[in-house]
Amino acid sequence: MSGEPLRAEWERVELLGQCLVRLRAGGPLEDTLLEPLRTAQAGVRRGREEEDSAWKRLRAAALSALEYDVLACVIAPEVEPKVGWLFQQLQPGAAQPSYPSAALLQELLALRHEEGQRLMVALAEDAPLRRLGLIEREEPGAYAAIRPGRGVAARLLGAPEPPLVIPGALRVAGTARWEELILPPSRLELLREFLLWIRHRQVVVEQWGGRAVGGPVALFAGTSGTGKTFAASVLATELGWPLYRVDLGALVSKYIGETEKNLNRLFGAAHGREVILLFDEADSLFGKRGEVREARDRYANLEVSHLLARIEQHEGPCILTTNLKGHLDPAFTRRFQLVVEFPRPDAQAQARLWRGQLPPRAPLEPDVDPQLLGTAVSLSGGGIRNAALHAAYLAAGTGGPIGLRHLALAIWRELGKDGRDVSLAELGPLRRYLPEAVPC
Structure with a gap:
């Protein structure tokens, strides 16, 4: 060697x-x-x-x-x-x-x-x-x-590199395709524009003399289950690069100075490597910086500033996701190259999601219609994914095809996950398929 x-x-x-x-x-x-x-x-x-x-x-x-x-x-x-x-x-x-x-x-x-x-x-x-x-x-x-x-x-x-390990981040397994991403055309266009920032950096900066900036950095904003993480997987698959989800909880330390060290290790390991860093639920750390009332508040603001500076300096794509865009500091959002809003899917988009999330080789009863499911109950993409799989397991347990009774029960379970009181009326036309003795 x-x-x-x-x-x-x-x-x-x-x-x-x-x-x-x-x-x-x-x-x-x-x-x-x-x-x-x-x-x-x-x-x-x-x-x-x-x-x-x-x-x-x-x-x-x-x-x-x-x-x-x-x-x-x-x-x-x-x-x-x-x-x-x-x-x-x-x-x-x-x-x-x-x-x-x-x-x-x-x-x-x-x-x-x-x-x-x-x-x-x-x-x-x-x-x-x-x-x-x-x-x-x-x-x-x-x-x-x-x-x-x-x-x-x-x-x-020029030797084979050891397996990439990024301290404070875990690799997101699996691949995702564009056709599986159910978003309005305008949002898909924004995602493709983000790829241009990654693929043509050398042309714009080195050949054309454009200003060199870090990143690119994108913000994906939308409620839980609208496809933000899945969209990041689509971009990673398109590039042929791995996607690493950053665990902010593992990086932020109560001990002064440790957070900066953890961030330096993270970005040092990722620098110059063809990877995408995904900061999930970034509003938990990048929220509006509050009034300084004691020394720890001042230091928390310094930690955020250090992280923002490292993201800006990092020469590689970073994606930040948030469920609450309004909670982000406006001074920070101006630093993004792109901001992509992820809306909740409408009835037509939900029908497409049901069609894609039901196991492709699973037997279905004749009255299982994705169009009906899409209009019956309003669910996010993540909710549809969970309900479709739950219905598949319910059907497998009975040894028969997936029917509306399985789907109605699976959707009912999904609606009740947040602990609120769920009304049968929320199932719409599917409520008549819900078994009478449903354990709550």
Whole structure:
């Protein structure tokens, strides 16, 4: 796994480590070390100047020479294990000795005081190395380990990447097709326009000189069950990218500073990867920022501001969903590239949903008509999905086809889920099919 085009990089890091071992022991730097180091340094310069440099696989063409040096030192232990053992020798007692600390990097690269200040800037949270997810540095101390970002070494060497793990997010399984998405044509057009922002970024920004913004970021607004998450799955399927649902509850911590760390890990893992991030029920965190009455209120506002800033900086699609658009801070909604309203389906749309949600190979009694179901009871798309499946299981339990009695009972169960008193009148023409002795 040494990576032939980058061999000079790893040789240089190893030779720098050997020189440091010699200097710490008070010995001279002999030509047997210096000559190979000069050769390796010349190879490093040539390799970084090549048109098809392997470093370009990391989309890191704009890094400074110092930033390249840092990245090479951080990646080297993963590529050449002997470098990791050398770093362990140079950092006895470190928690993670195989990766260099800021203190070791300064000594290893023979940086003077003013150059050491440049190193601290290069390792800062908003500097390219961390913003691009190329390195990870959880602690700010001079002796904390600095690791390569997840999958960075594999990408650099053109090797298969490890399975993507995004801290604080879970992958949404399954695929979804456009024809399954029941929305008005105007909303479908908005979703297709969102894809244009993703697919043609290079043309608009790099070729035409358009302003580079993060994201794109879209807000999907509508009541529960109207298809917001399903629409995100449709977009992910269309792109051939995975969809990751962000668990805001797992990210937000009561301990000061932990929320920011969690967010940095999330966006660091997703940076530069072809994934869609879905922030479900975003109004729970992105609501109107309230009056500051105590220190914790002020810090909660800072957490929100940090999250908004990270979303704007992230170069990848983010989708935020909300059931209560009116609860979002108007100053935040202006930052979205697109806002898509998801209406409750009308009778015609509900009929289409019933047609699509009833199991396709299930036997149906002759009087089961999706058009009747669509006009009988007003349900959301999620409610129709749940009722259709429940009716299928009721029918399977009797060993017969799905009939209106199964559907009436399934819809009745769905209507009663929110704990309110349900009237038989809400079933419309289906109420006569509801079994007389229905347990409540």
